[in-house]
Amino acid sequence: MAAGNLLVAQGGGPTAVINCSLVGVIxxxxxxxxxxxxxxxxxxRSIDGLLDEDLIDLRKESQSTLKNICxxxxxxxxxxxxxxxxxxxxxxxxxxxxxxxxxxxxIGGNGSMHTAHKIDDLAxxxxxxxxxIGIPKTIDNDxxxxxxxxxxxxxxxxxxxxxxxxxLDIKSLPTPISIIETPGRNAGWLAAASSLAKEKDGDAPNLxxxxxxxxxxxxxxxxxxxxxxxxxxxxxxxxxxxKDEYGxxxxxxxxEASKDGFGRNLPGGAAxxxxxxxxxxxxLRARYEKPGLAARASMEYISSxxxxxxxxxxxxxxxxxxxxxxxxxMTLLRNKGEKYRCKIGSVALESVxxxxxxxxxxxxxxxxxxxxEAFLNYCRPLIGNPIRSFxxxxxxxxxxxxxxxxxxx
Amino acid sequence: MAAGNLLVAQGGGPTAVINCSLVGVIxxxxxxxxxxxxxxxxxxRSIDGLLDEDLIDLRKESQSTLKNICxxxxxxxxxxxxxxxxxxxxxxxxxxxxxxxxxxxxIGGNGSMHTAHKIDDLAxxxxxxxxxIGIPKTIDNDxxxxxxxxxxxxxxxxxxxxxxxxxLDIKSLPTPISIIETPGRNAGWLAAASSLAKEKDGDAPNLxxxxxxxxxxxxxxxxxxxxxxxxxxxxxxxxxxxKDEYGxxxxxxxxEASKDGFGRNLPGGAAxxxxxxxxxxxxLRARYEKPGLAARASMEYISSxxxxxxxxxxxxxxxxxxxxxxxxxMTLLRNKGEKYRCKIGSVALESVxxxxxxxxxxxxxxxxxxxxEAFLNYCRPLIGNPIRSFxxxxxxxxxxxxxxxxxxx
Numbered sequence: 182m183a184a185g186n187l188l189v190a191q192g193g194g195p196t197a198v199i200n201c202s203l204v205g206v207i208x209x210x211x212x213x214x215x216x217x218x219x220x221x222x223x224x225x226r227s228i229d230g231l232l233d234e235d236l237i238d239l240r241k242e243s244q245s246t247l248k249n250i251c252x253x254x255x256x257x258x259x260x261x262x263x264x265x266x267x268x269x270x271x272x273x274x275x276x277x278x279x280x281x282x283x284x285x286x287x288i289g290g291n292g293s294m295h296t297a298h299k300i301d302d303l304a305x306x307x308x309x310x311x312x313x314i315g316i317p318k319t320i321d322n323d324x325x326x327x328x329x330x331x332x333x334x335x336x337x338x339x340x341x342x343x344x345x346x347x348x349l350d351i352k353s354l355p356t357p358i359s360i361i362e363t364p365g366r367n368a369g370w371l372a373a374a375s376s377l378a379k380e381k382d383g384d385a386p387n388l389x390x391x392x393x394x395x396x397x398x399x400x401x402x403x404x405x406x407x408x409x410x411x412x413x414x415x416x417x418x419x420x421x422x423x424k425d426e427y428g429x430x431x432x433x434x435x436x437e438a439s440k441d442g443f444g445r446n447l448p449g450g451a452a453x454x455x456x457x458x459x460x461x462x463x464x465l466r467a468r469y470e471k472p473g474l475a476a477r478a479s480m481e482y483i484s485s486x487x488x489x490x491x492x493x494x495x496x497x498x499x500x501x502x503x504x505x506x507x508x509x510x511m512t513l514l515r516n517k518g519e520k521y522r523c524k525i526g527s528v529a530l531e532s533v534x535x536x537x538x539x540x541x542x543x544x545x546x547x548x549x550x551x552x553x554e555a556f557l558n559y560c561r562p563l564i565g566n567p568i569r570s571f572x573x574x575x576x577x578x579x580x581x582x583x584x585x586x587x588x589x590x
Numbered sequence: 591m592a593a594g595n596l597l598v599a600q601g602g603g604p605t606a607v608i609n610c611s612l613v614g615v616i617x618x619x620x621x622x623x624x625x626x627x628x629x630x631x632x633x634x635r636s637i638d639g640l641l642d643e644d645l646i647d648l649r650k651e652s653q654s655t656l657k658n659i660c661x662x663x664x665x666x667x668x669x670x671x672x673x674x675x676x677x678x679x680x681x682x683x684x685x686x687x688x689x690x691x692x693x694x695x696x697i698g699g700n701g702s703m704h705t706a707h708k709i710d711d712l713a714x715x716x717x718x719x720x721x722x723i724g725i726p727k728t729i730d731n732d733x734x735x736x737x738x739x740x741x742x743x744x745x746x747x748x749x750x751x752x753x754x755x756x757x758l759d760i761k762s763l764p765t766p767i768s769i770i771e772t773p774g775r776n777a778g779w780l781a782a783a784s785s786l787a788k789e790k791d792g793d794a795p796n797l798x799x800x801x802x803x804x805x806x807x808x809x810x811x812x813x814x815x816x817x818x819x820x821x822x823x824x825x826x827x828x829x830x831x832x833k834d835e836y837g838x839x840x841x842x843x844x845x846e847a848s849k850d851g852f853g854r855n856l857p858g859g860a861a862x863x864x865x866x867x868x869x870x871x872x873x874l875r876a877r878y879e880k881p882g883l884a885a886r887a888s889m890e891y892i893s894s895x896x897x898x899x900x901x902x903x904x905x906x907x908x909x910x911x912x913x914x915x916x917x918x919x920m921t922l923l924r925n926k927g928e929k930y931r932c933k934i935g936s937v938a939l940e941s942v943x944x945x946x947x948x949x950x951x952x953x954x955x956x957x958x959x960x961x962x963e964a965f966l967n968y969c970r971p972l973i974g975n976p977i978r979s980f981x982x983x984x985x986x987x988x989x990x991x992x993x994x995x996x997x998x999x
Contacts, residue, residue, distance in 0.1 A: 195759050222988060236988040249981030254755045255762035257983050262763065280988075346663045346887035350604050353664035354671065359883070432862075449877055453841075453862050468858055470882030474768070478755035480978065481890035569889065572658030574666050579631060579645040579689075 185283030186220040187499075189239070191256040192227045192289030192296065193319065196332025197339075197483050198491035200250045200257045202288045202316050205495025207239050207247060210284075214240075217503055218284065228296065229261040232272055236280070251488065254478040265296055270303050277304070277311060284312050284502050288495070290319040290330075294510055295534035301508040312502040315510030315530050316494050320477045322370035325536040326528040327512035331494055334487030334563035336364070336476045337374035340418075342568045343472060343482075345378035348385025348416050349571060355414040358405060358459050358467040361386070362452035364476055365420040369393055369540045371476065372420035374560055376552045377568060385416035392422035393540045394549040396431070398458060404550050406463055419455060421448040421471075431455065449473070484565035490523065497525045521562035593626045594692030596908075598648070599633040599640065600665040601698030601705065602728065605741025606748075606892050607900035609659045609666045611697045611725050614904025616648050616656060619693075623649075626912055627693065637705065638670040641681055645689070660897065663887040674705055679712050686713070686720060693721050693911050697904070699728040699739075703919055704943035710917040721911035724919030724939050725903050729886045731779035734945040735937035736921035740903055743896030743972035745773070745885045746783035749827075751977045752881060752891075754787035757794025757825050758980060764823040767814060767868050767876035770795070771861035773885055774829040778802055778949045780885065781829035783969055785961045786977060794825035801831035802949045803958040805840070807867060813959050815872055828864060830857040830880075840864065858882075893974035899932065906934040930971035 189206050191199055203223075210221045225235040237258075242250075250257045263269075277285070277300075287297040294315045301313035317324050320336035340363050351359050363371040369391020378385055387408045390396060408415040423431045432450025452469035459467040494511040501511065509527040516522045544556035561567075598615050600608055612632075619630050634644040646667075651659075659666045672678075686694070686709075696706040703724045710722035726733050729745035749772050760768050772780040778800020787794055796817045799805060817824040832840045841859020861878035868876040903920040910920065918936040925931045953965035970976075 191762075193763070195762055220988075223983070223985075225985065234990045237983065238986040238988055239983075241986040242984055246981055246984060250983065252978075253758065253980040253982070255758035255760075257762070257981075259761075260763040342890070343881075343884045343888060346889060347883045349662065349664035350883050350887040351664075352668075353600075353604055353666070354602070354669040447875070447877065449865075450862060453859060456858075466856070468856065468882065469880070470884060471878070471880045472752075472882075472884055473877065473879030474756045474759050475752045475879060475881055475884075478759040479752060479890075480755060480980075481751070481888075569661075571662040571889075572655055572666075573662070574632070574646065574648075574659065575651055575655060576632075576634065577647040577650040579629075579647055581643045 184217045184219065185281040186222055187218050187284040187286070188222045188224060188277070188280070188282045189258070189286040190224040190227050190231065190288070191258045191260050192287055192293030193260060194477065195254065195256040195260065196318055196320050196477050197254060197335040197480060198331055198488050199288060199318050200253055201488050201491035202318060202331060202495035203257060204247045204251050205492040206286050206316070206499055207242070209496040209499035211240070213499070213503060222280065222282070223258050226259040227261040228263045228265065228269065228273070230259065231276060232269065234276060251492070252480060254480055270299050273300055274303050274307060274309065278309065283310060286314050286316055286498050286502070288316040288318050290321070291324060291534055291537065294530050298508065298530035298534050301530060312505070312507040313530070314498040314502045314506065315533065316498050317510055317512065318491070320371065321365050321368050323368040323537045323539070324533055325538045326533055328515040328523060329513060329563055331487060331491035332477070333370060334484035334565065335482065336371055337377070337560060338484045338564035338568060339472070339476045339479050339482040340371050340375050341377035341564060344375040344386050344416065344418060345568055347470060348378060351385065351414055351416055356468050357409055357414055357465040358456070359416050360452040360456050360467065360469040361416065361418045362421050362469065362471040363418060364473070365392065366422040366448055367392055367537060367539065369420045369422070372418050373540060373544065373552045373556055375418040376557060377560060377564060383412050386418040387412065387415045388417045388550045389552060390417070390419045390423060390550065391540055391545060392420050392424060394545060396423045396425070401455070402458065402462055405459060409465060419451050421451050423451045484563065486563060486565040494525060501527060593628065594690040595629040595631055596627050596693040596695070597631045597633060597686070597689070597691045598667070598695040599636050599697070600667045600669050601636045601696055601702030602669060603886065604663065604665040604669065605727055605729050605886050606663060606744040606889060607740055607897050608697060608727050609662055610897050610900035611727060611740060611904035612666060613656045613660050614901040615695050615725070615908055616651070618905040618908035620649070622908070622912060628690070631689065631691070632667050635668040636670040637672045637674065637678065637682070639668065640685060641678065643685060660901070661889060663889055679708050682709055683712050683716060683718065687718065692719060695723050695725055695907050695911070697725040697727050699730070700733060700943055700946065703939050707917065707939035707943050710939060721914070721916040722939070723907040723911045723915065724942065725907050726919055726921065727900070729780065730774050730777050732777040732946045732948070733942055734947045735942055737924040737932060738922060738972055740896060740900035741886070742779060743893035743974065744891065745780055746786070746969060747893045747973035747977060748881070748885045748888050748891040749780050749784050750786035750973060753784040753795050753825065753827060754977055754980070756879060757787060760794065760823055760825055765877050766818055766823055766874040767865070768825050769861040769865050769876065769878040770825065770827045771830050771878065771880040772827060773882070774801065775831040775857055776801055776946060776948065778829045778831070781827050782949060782953065782961045782965055784827040785966060786969060786973060792821050795827040796821070796824045797826045797959045798961060799826070799828045799832055799959060800949055800954065801829050801833060803954060805832045805834070810864070811867065811871055813957070814868060818874060828860050830860050832860045893972065895972060895974040903934060910936060
């Protein structure tokens with residue numbers, strides 16, 4: 182295996198722990214200095230920066246910088262939204278040759294895994310010895326072949342925590358209906374994770390809607406009305422990816438400029454749209470919350486397990502490449518047994534790139550308006566420490582007819 | 591002064607520290623047991639519950655319950671959205687007499703202070719010895735005669751923190767425009783507080799819009815375009831209370847059911863509306879975040895100063911009533927000097943009830959699109975510990991033409 186330099190990049194949307202994977206790569210690679218790995222190079226702005234040869238020397242970063250980077254939101258190297266062109270790959274290979282890059286680690290979601298796969302493929306075709314390893318990352322948890330994706334646990338913890346906190350607020354001053362919108366274009370994992378907020382019947386969330394099931398406004402309104410009749414309030418969690426009968430995002434921003442790099446309309450109005458419908462049709466006061474990017478950027482609700490696993494997949498990716506592997510993405514494989522543990526596995530980049538892991542039907546209830554116990558068991562360990570528990574007053578009632586104890590006068 | 595029982599209620603929307611004020615009242619009142627204060631009674635669901643005589647014995651709550659209640663979102667006693675009728679006051683006085691209530695503490699905003707004032711007035715007219723003290727609370731910081739209102743500091747810390755976190759996310763993967771919507775119907779204090787996120791030029795937030803100044807869509811779009819041209823991105827904070835030329839909330843939900851108890855339309859669509867306008871008119875991709883109730887319910891971003899002061903106003907209200915005062919609201923008065931300190935003062939309930947403290951012009955810049963240094967100085971101490979600081983890579987550039995050090999082979 183050719184000795185040479187290492188290159189690492191971060192692709193797609195950041196997560197709260199994407200920098201832990203970066204630091205995992207750097208710290209592990211340092212252990213193999215002067216053996217197989219020479220320079221440890223970071224690419225700024227992902228593929229955009231790579232094509233500009235916008236490279237930095239990560240070996241020179243101090244220990245304390247690396248430590249603090251793990252606690253910083255955003256992608257420390259920067260990312261991009263590039264729509265790859267065929268000619269980009271050839272150019273990338275030239276740059277790799279110029280800088281004698283022999284190890285390439287790409288931290289990203291399925292778009293990034295597709296790019297990594299193409300680079301690996303081209304290197305092989307050109308007989309250039311390059312080890313390409315994908316490191317999974319996404320809050321959406323939509324990568325196949327891995328039990329879950331680093332980044333999801335922290336976003337899940339954020340969503341479950343604020344659902345619980347908002348639920349207590351709403352309980353003390355009932356707004357009849359409150360709708361919380363979560364990220365997730367096609368996959369409802371984060372909306373589903375809000376279920377970890379519920380301790381007992383009636384607690385928030387009362388209803389959860391995910392894009393995996395066909396959305397019916399009529400059934401939605403009837404569900405909301407039923408919950409309202411029972412509890413006098415309803416906290417409803419909806420995924421931004423809910424679509425109408427024409428396949429358009431509910432309340433999505435329609436203008437051309439807000440399409441994504443792949444020509445898709447942007448979601449982001451489902452809760453607004455549905456709160457208007459509730460208000461118009463059920464004649465109930467409705468409000469909505471859309472924490473949006475805070476779900477992946479907030480560092481206060483982070484999952485310790487998620488941080489640990491994100492670091493670990495970065496670290497293991499380096500070992501895996503040094504063992505001669507290429508064209509693979511690291512995965513997390515959950516042990517059977519009672520106690521939660523994951524070991525690290527791998528899967529071909531090619532397979533991951535073309536799939537999208539949606540919530541399976543066994544995680545969604547038959548009415549398509551909540552999750553199942555099986556989902557709760559799946560999700561609970563991923564958020565690390567349980568979300569905060571809160572206190573209510575014991576509330577010792579004073580009888581209306583009681584003679585209230587009077588004071589010395 | 592008549593000895594008798596104490597009654598405490600929480601009115602209006604909760605804050606992250608409203609329960610600290612409640613516990614301040616309870617713990618201070620306990621010190622005067624068997625002297626002037628007999629039972630310590632809590633009202634569930636505020637005035638709604640009071641009229642139903644839905645009362646609880648707060649003396650029986652354990653120390654640990656009270657401690658934990660201080661860390662719990664929502665109003666522990668429950669609140670309500672009652673539109674008071676004239677006959678309600680007479681009924682309240684009857685209930686006070688029935689339970690020999692001689693001390694009434696109402697934790698709330700200006701609506702609650704109005705109610706407290708009317709109760710105080712009626713008791714005086716009827717020659718019933720009652721001490722009524724208002725305890726200020728609101729995230730909106732819109733009460734006059736107090737330097738700031740308990741509840742604001744914690745919500746301000748939340749808004750500033752997530753603006754910073756979202757800003758770092760956006761910086762690493764530029765979405766051209768991101769709009770963050772904050773609470774505040776008429777007063778822009780919370781939108782303004784986002785400014786504490788900025789460390790250097792170009793950092794989020796780039797622009798801030800508050801309802802105190804007339805909003806011009808044309809100027810807004812031109813400001814956004816200018817920031818985008820300079821930095822390639824813009825994080826814009828807008829207050830939900832922004833209004834169009836007809837005085838209607840931008841993007842506000844218009845149906846009848848979503849009017850508030852006082853017949854006012856509800857805000858809550860400003861960021862959605864403006865992101866559509868940017869997308870349509872500037873042809874720039876725009877997204878928005880609306881954390882909504884999370885700003886007042888999140889317990890992870892709480893301000894320690896705010897918690898302390900909220901407790902203190904509750905505590906001092908009891909002492910103040912025992913000193914024979916009534917018809918007053920406790921206030922916070924900031925010392926001049928360098929180091930931040932507040933002492934507790936008081937103001938007539940009648941004065942507070944009819945006013946609303948808006949951001950003064952000296953806190954808003956001349957372009958009406960950001961705050962001034964004076965505002966930063968005012969706001970900074972209120973959030974307690976500074977918001978987290980984050981790390982960026984030192985990013986030692988690798989020269990494009992450099993011969994990259996190759997590894998032993």
